[in-house]
Amino acid sequence: xxxxxxxxxxxxxxxxxxxxxxxxxxxxxxxxxxxxxxxxxxxxxxxxxxxxxxxxxxxxxxxxxxxxxxxxxxxxxxxxxxxxxxxxxxxxxxxxxxxxxxxxxxxxxxxxxxxxxxxxxxxxxxxxxxxxxxxxxxxxxxxxxxxxxxxxxxxxxxxxxxxxxxxxxxxxxxxxxxxxxxxxxxxxxxxxxxxxxxxxxxxxxxxxxxxxxxxxxxxxxxxxxxxxxxxxxxxxxxxxxxxxxxxxxxxxxxxxxxxxxxxxxxxxxxxxxxxx
Amino acid sequence: xxxxxxxxxxxxxxxxxxxxxxxxxxxxxxxxxxxxxxxxxxxxxxxxxxxxxxxxxxxxxxxxxxxxxxxxxxxxxxxxxxxxxxxxxxxxxxxxxxxxxxxxxxxxxxxxxxxxxxxxxxxxxxxxxxxxxxxxxxxxxxxxxxxxxxxxxxxxxxxxxxxxxxxxxxxxxxxxxxxxxxxxxxxxxxxxxxxxxxxxxxxxxxxxxxxxxxxxxxxxxxxxxxxxxxxxxxxxxxxxxxxxxxxxxxxxxxxxxxxxxxxxxxxxxxxxxxxxxxxxxxxxxxxxxxxxxxxxxxxxxxxxxxxxxxxxxxx
Numbered sequence: 001x002x003x004x005x006x007x008x009x010x011x012x013x014x015x016x017x018x019x020x021x022x023x024x025x026x027x028x029x030x031x032x033x034x035x036x037x038x039x040x041x042x043x044x045x046x047x048x049x050x051x052x053x054x055x056x057x058x059x060x061x062x063x064x065x066x067x068x069x070x071x072x073x074x075x076x077x078x079x080x081x082x083x084x085x086x087x088x089x090x091x092x093x094x095x096x097x098x099x100x101x102x103x104x105x106x107x108x109x110x111x112x113x114x115x116x117x118x119x120x121x122x123x124x125x126x127x128x129x130x131x132x133x134x135x136x137x138x139x140x141x142x143x144x145x146x147x148x149x150x151x152x153x154x155x156x157x158x159x160x161x162x163x164x165x166x167x168x169x170x171x172x173x174x175x176x177x178x179x180x181x182x183x184x185x186x187x188x189x190x191x192x193x194x195x196x197x198x199x200x201x202x203x204x205x206x207x208x209x210x211x212x213x214x215x216x217x218x219x220x221x222x223x224x225x226x227x228x229x230x231x232x233x234x235x236x237x238x239x240x241x242x243x244x245x246x247x248x249x250x251x252x253x254x255x256x257x258x259x260x261x262x263x264x265x266x267x268x269x270x271x272x273x274x275x276x
Numbered sequence: 277x278x279x280x281x282x283x284x285x286x287x288x289x290x291x292x293x294x295x296x297x298x299x300x301x302x303x304x305x306x307x308x309x310x311x312x313x314x315x316x317x318x319x320x321x322x323x324x325x326x327x328x329x330x331x332x333x334x335x336x337x338x339x340x341x342x343x344x345x346x347x348x349x350x351x352x353x354x355x356x357x358x359x360x361x362x363x364x365x366x367x368x369x370x371x372x373x374x375x376x377x378x379x380x381x382x383x384x385x386x387x388x389x390x391x392x393x394x395x396x397x398x399x400x401x402x403x404x405x406x407x408x409x410x411x412x413x414x415x416x417x418x419x420x421x422x423x424x425x426x427x428x429x430x431x432x433x434x435x436x437x438x439x440x441x442x443x444x445x446x447x448x449x450x451x452x453x454x455x456x457x458x459x460x461x462x463x464x465x466x467x468x469x470x471x472x473x474x475x476x477x478x479x480x481x482x483x484x485x486x487x488x489x490x491x492x493x494x495x496x497x498x499x500x501x502x503x504x505x506x507x508x509x510x511x512x513x514x515x516x517x518x519x520x521x522x523x524x525x526x527x528x529x530x531x532x533x534x535x536x537x538x539x540x541x542x543x544x545x546x547x548x549x550x551x552x553x554x555x556x557x558x559x560x561x562x563x564x565x566x567x568x569x570x571x572x573x574x575x576x577x578x579x580x581x582x583x584x585x586x587x588x589x590x591x
Contacts, residue, residue: 112288116295119567119574121529124547128303128563131551208420212533215422216548231426238430245430249423256418 007269014265020258027074035068039225051243058243060234066247073225073248078255080141081206088145088206089199092152097187099153100160101179111157114150122147126209130218137226140219144209148202155198159191166190193270201263204256211252227252281582289575296567301345304559306338332556349564355557359550364561368546372565374444375535375542379527381458382465383520390470391516394477395509401482409474416471421530425464425537432460442539461538465530469523476519480512487511514585521577528566 008014032039042062049059058066099110120128122144129143130136163169164187172186211228213219220226222233227248234244312328313320320328328334333341348355354364397409419427433441439459447454484490485508493503532544539545543562550558 112291113295115288116292116571117299118525119292119296119570120299120563121525121566121570123529123532124563124566127532127547127551128300128559131554131559132303132308204418208418212420212422215420216533216536217552228420228422231423235426238426238434242430245426249419249427252420252423253415253418256420257414260414260418 004266004269008262008265011265011268013261014269017258017261017263017265020254021262024074024078024255024258027071028078031071031074035065035071037065037068039064039069039072040223041065041068050241058241058247060230060241060244061237066230066244069225069230070227070247070251073227073230074251076137076220076224076226077207077210077228077252080137081144081203081210084141084144084210085148085199085203085206087141088148089152089195089202091145092149092154093156093188093191093195094183095149096153096156096158097160097183097191100157100164101183101187103164107157111154114153117150118154122151122205123209123212126213127216127218130213135218135221137214137220137224140210140213143213144206147209148206152195152198152202156191156195159194160187163187163190197263197267197270200259200266204259204263207252207255207259282579285575285578289571292571293564293568296571297346297349297564298342300560300563300567301342302338304556304563305332305334305341305345345560349561354561354564357555357558359553359555359558364557368543368558368561368565371541371543371546371562372569374446374540375528375531375544377447378458378461378465378531378535378540378542379524381462382469382527385462385466386469386473387516387520389466390473391477391513393470394474395481395504395512397474397478398481398485406478409478413471413474416467419467421464421468421533422537424467425460425534428460428464429537442537444538444540444542457538457540461534461540464534465527468526468530469520472519472523473516476516477512480515481508484508484512514581517577517581517584521574524573525570528570 009018027034042064043059047059047061051058060066060069095110095114099107099114102110125147126140126143129146130139133139133142169182169186172182177186210219211226211231214226214228215232217232220229222229230248231245231252234241234248238245312325312332312334333344336344345355352365354368356362357364357367360367393409393412397406400406429441432439440457441460443457445453445457447458490503490508493507494500498507528544531542532548534540535542535544536548543566546558547562547566549555550562
């Protein structure tokens, strides 16, 4: 674990990614404590105040401090994207390993069905689910998790197919172990690397998808300072206060970049042979 | 390319459309405890609820509801919109045609930008140009469409007044105006696609340049330009067909957001309107048409790929 960490830190992308992640984690943990103002504090004299010493990143249409809103908003954006990815990845991984374990026609049928489900674009799937379950951050998390599961199943299954033919799996089958034991104790631990890499990169999609749902008005609801919602709010006032648009956009992009970088860094660190 | 392979690929496409139709129907009509209630909202009178339940046949078992709906859809009848009281099918297909114009232009723009950039990055591997191209690719995949769209609109339409910010003009009626209205949405969609295709093109070119036949072509004394264009590019371009086809899925999702932002009356916007007004037949039709478009595109791409590269057989 420490060795992996060191190898990750040695690559420039891994290093930059980890530093960004640490910043984001700090904002999630201590954001409300560190924020210079309360996120809902309205200041009518400071409406659309440009970035400066009073409001480092400027103020929005109610004179609320944008930096403070971003720092507090990190909590209602990043952890939720993380949970959605985790749940979706776990479900997908179990389906994928299970399908590889069953093999043959069953595997074929499961994978063709997964391919079919993936014909529904992720955002469309999430929108359909949220429209049925009802708007809100919690339902958006469920929708993203469901939208992610098929893709993860496909990635895991292709990794698990190789494991399926390893001697230790054959031995476990010959010993007469139960299917859940083989799937969870013999196969799953050995496909963790590709799962971890793929889900790290997917957190960045989840952040973007979650922000998109909020932007479209079906995810987090006002007055939450969720980043996608902040962009949606600021769009009306982009003539007067472009900073209200740029700051949350940059926060979303940086978070997505951080998870992308760490995911790519992990891929390099876990497969030292692959030079690309 | 055998007939059996074709037949199998077509069967898979049909299977995909059937699975998708079941899923769409299940999520929109079966999953809600009472679809009528969620359609009409909390202020509905019991009589209204009862009338709608009877109209949708919500009292019947789920599979009967599905079969009835699927039979109508099969004959092209997607039902009547609850919002406009017009048939849903023709409206959605007209919207789809406007979306396809956007999608096809985006793919063309993507190819024109991404292929040269990817090749250049591969040729200058590890140098400054390569790093620059990789950075752009990172930025491309890390910005959600609504952010790219808003920032581009802020810059090109709002600050510099080069382009109209929103709206749609049919290029058949006013070609210049139509194109001007398309530029911003097409640029936005292309951003992420460029990143994908560029990465793919770079790694494929690197692989091909290391291959034996390229070394043979060089040893034969062919000029570098011939090696690159006649031998390397032809082979490196093949997988791009697949990645473009897979990206059509992303493209269709992205179109929902982009049409909403730029006020383009395409299928994405129609779907968004249907979702916010809870217009059930329109939601079902829109989602099904979108997913079917993806399934058809992918099948065509697979066939094109098999046609271009006779070594490939998916089995």
